[in-house]
Each structure stands twice: as C-alpha cells, then as structure tokens.
Amino acid sequence: xxxxxxxxxxxxxxxxxxxxxxxxxxxxxxxxxxxxxxxxxxxxxxxxxxxxxxxxxxxxxxxxxxxxxxxxxxxxxxxxxxxxxxxxxxxxxxxxxxxxxxxxxxxxxxxxxxxxxxxxxxxxxxxxxxxxxxxxxxxxxxxxxxxxxxxxxxxxxxxxxxxxxxxxxxxxxxxxxxxxxxxxxxxxxxxxxxxxxxxxxxxxxxxxxxxxxxxxxxxxxxxxxxxxxxxxxxxxxxxxxxxxxxxxxxxxxxxxxxxxxxxxxxxxxxxxxxxxxxxxxxxxxxxxxxxxxxxxxxxxxxxxx
Numbered sequence: 001x002x003x004x005x006x007x008x009x010x011x012x013x014x015x016x017x018x019x020x021x022x023x024x025x026x027x028x029x030x031x032x033x034x035x036x037x038x039x040x041x042x043x044x045x046x047x048x049x050x051x052x053x054x055x056x057x058x059x060x061x062x063x064x065x066x067x068x069x070x071x072x073x074x075x076x077x078x079x080x081x082x083x084x085x086x087x088x089x090x091x092x093x094x095x096x097x098x099x100x101x102x103x104x105x106x107x108x109x110x111x112x113x114x115x116x117x118x119x120x121x122x123x124x125x126x127x128x129x130x131x132x133x134x135x136x137x138x139x140x141x142x143x144x145x146x147x148x149x150x151x152x153x154x155x156x157x158x159x160x161x162x163x164x165x166x167x168x169x170x171x172x173x174x175x176x177x178x179x180x181x182x183x184x185x186x187x188x189x190x191x192x193x194x195x196x197x198x199x200x201x202x203x204x205x206x207x208x209x210x211x212x213x214x215x216x217x218x219x220x221x222x223x224x225x226x227x228x229x230x231x232x233x234x235x236x237x238x239x240x241x242x243x244x245x246x247x248x249x250x251x252x253x254x255x256x257x258x259x260x261x262x263x264x265x266x267x268x269x270x271x272x273x274x275x276x277x278x279x280x281x282x283x284x285x286x287x288x289x290x291x292x293x294x295x296x297x298x299x300x301x302x303x304x305x
Contacts, residue, residue, distance in 0.1 A: 028195045030187055047149030054142040061135055151179060169227045177224045184221045193219065223255040 001022050004015040031040025044051075140160070147157040153172040155164055197217050205213035226232045236253075239245040248258035269284070278285045285293055 028192045030191045032187060044146075044150040047146045050142060050145050050149065054139065054146070057138065057142075152176060166227060173225065173227060180224070181221070189219050189221075218257070220252055220255055220257060223253070 002017055002019055004017070006015070006017060008015060029040075032043075034041060140158075143158045143160075144154050147154040150157070153176050155161070155169065155172065156176075194217075197215075198213075201210065201215045202213045204210045236245070236250050240247050240250050251258040251261050269282070272279070272282065280286045283293070287293055
C-alpha cells in the first residue's frame with residue numbers, strides 16, 4: 001500500500017509513492033464472509049455483466065440516433081440505362097456509380113443537414129428515423145436487475161418515482177433497512193469501527209494521553225429513513241408503554257445516547273420549573289389530548305407557586 005494518498009500530490013507535498021507491504025493485522029478488512037470465499041466477494045459482482053450490457057446498449061442507441069441525424073435527403077430514382085446514355089453522349093463525364101455531394105465529390109462520410117446525389121437521380125427521398133419504444137422498458141428492466149444485484153431498492157438506484165407510492169416505498173425500504181442494520185452490526189462495527197477504536201486508544205495510551213488502552217465504547221447507528229414518521233413514532237410509544245421495549249433502547253434506535261438525552265430532559269425540565277413555564281409538550285403538566293395533568297399523574301409534581 002502507499003504510505004501517502006496519491007491525491008495529496010496537488011498540495012505540493014513530498015509524497016512517498018512507493019508501495020510497501022503492510023501486515024494484515026494492521027488492516028481493517030471489511031467483507032461479507034462466504035463458505036467458499038474467505039476474502040469476500042465484491043458487492044454487486046453478480047450483475048457486473050448486466051451493467052456492461054446496459055452501458056453497451058445505451059452507447060449503441062446513441063450511435064444509432066447520431067447516424068439517423070447525419071443524412072437529410074438523397075436524390076435518387078435513376079437507373080443504369082440513364083447512366084449509360086449520359087456516358088455515350090458525353091464520354092468525358094464518365095464516372096463510377098456512387099453517392100456524391102452537390103460538387104460531384106464521392107461521399108464517404110455523412111454530416112447533419114447535407115443532401116447527397118445518386119447517379120442519375122431524379123427524385124428526393126428523406127430519411128425517416130425509426131422510433132424505438134423498447135428503450136425505456138429495457139432500461140427499466142435492466143435497472144431492476146442491477147438494483148437486485150446490489151441489494152438496494154430500485155428507487156434509490158434510479159431515482160425513478162413514476163411507479164412509486166407509499167405502499168411500495170414502505171414494503172421496499174423495510175427489508176432494505178433491516179439489511180443495512182445487519183450490515184452495520186455484523187460487518188461495519190466489528191470489522192471496521194471497533195479495530196479503528198482500539199488502534200486509536202492504543203496510540204493515545206502510548207502517547208501518554210490516557211491511563212489505559214482498554215477503553216469501552218458504546219456504538220450507536222444513525223437513525224434510518226422512515227416513509228411515515230408519525231406512524232413509526234406511535235408504534236414506538238405503544239411498545240414502550242406496554243413494556244415491549246425499554247425507553248433507552250427506543251432512544252438508541254434513533255441514534256442518540258439514552259443517558260445524554262435523559263440528562264438533557266432533566267436539565268430542561270428544571271429550567272422550565274424555575275421559570276414557571278408550562279408547555280403542551282411537557283407530559284408532567286399536559287396530557288397528549290391537551291388536558292391539564294393532576295399533580296403526580298404525569299410522573300412529576302407541580303412546583304409551588
């Protein structure tokens with residue numbers, strides 16, 4: 001591996017671009033394990049050929065359209081007899097059959113907006129570009145295959161919202177979010193983030209910045225996208241109120257540290273009580289229906305006036 005990133009060359013730094021062997025223990029290798037492949041398989045390798053075919057198809061379609069736009073009209077309609085008669089009347093004008101421009105020069109390359117002449121031509125025929133209705137369907141079907149190969153929803157790959165609705169988004173993003181969570185906790189955190197944290201703590205310990213290199217860490221993943229945040233929030237409230245999920249777990253699922261959030265709530269509530277302020281968002285004073293809570297009903301007490 002290169003000791004320095006080659007992209008830093010534009011900064012004018014003296015870089016060491018000679019690759020050197022790095023011990024495997026010093027590299028965080030993140031990959032999905034397979035029974036027949038101990039080093040991992042590239043993500044999306046199953047649809048590499050589909051990507052190439054789609055790119056080739058788009059290139060061929062573009063070239064076809066360019067060729068259709070090159071030639072405007074051809075003057076034709078003559079035959080070999082007309083050419084022979086003209087050659088007999090004027091032997092000096094004898095020339096081979098071919099397609100020529102208005103100056104009589106043989107045309108071997110077409111350009112947009114030009115007219116070409118066939119020998120003995122008497123009529124003008126314009127080219128008619130053929131309309132292809134299969135381009136959009138083929139591209140959409142190919143993108144569906146590619147999205148499945150990369151394990152992501154078609155919507156995220158193509159940004160095509162023409163066939164999307166709430167139900168399809170909900171059904172499509174549900175399995176995708178569960179897969180991302182599995183990747184985060186089974187691959188990214190244990191195979192990348194945890195080694196990086198241990199290396200950081202080891203370097204800080206050797207530098208004398210911390211008393212020990214064994215520092216525990218609590219990983220929290222970012223909050224996932226929700227197609228309907230209101231319904232998801234109501235479902236979370238029901239799970240917490242019915243004892244199916246601890247409040248700290250519900251807070252952690254949104255990417256926050258539960259202790260920090262609760263400490264912040266306690267500090268905020270104290271500030272509100274000190275200032276004798278009551279908001280509808282305070283469950284100690286107001287219910288979800290906007291009714292005033294009796295002392296003790298909301299888990300707290302009304303401060304003295």
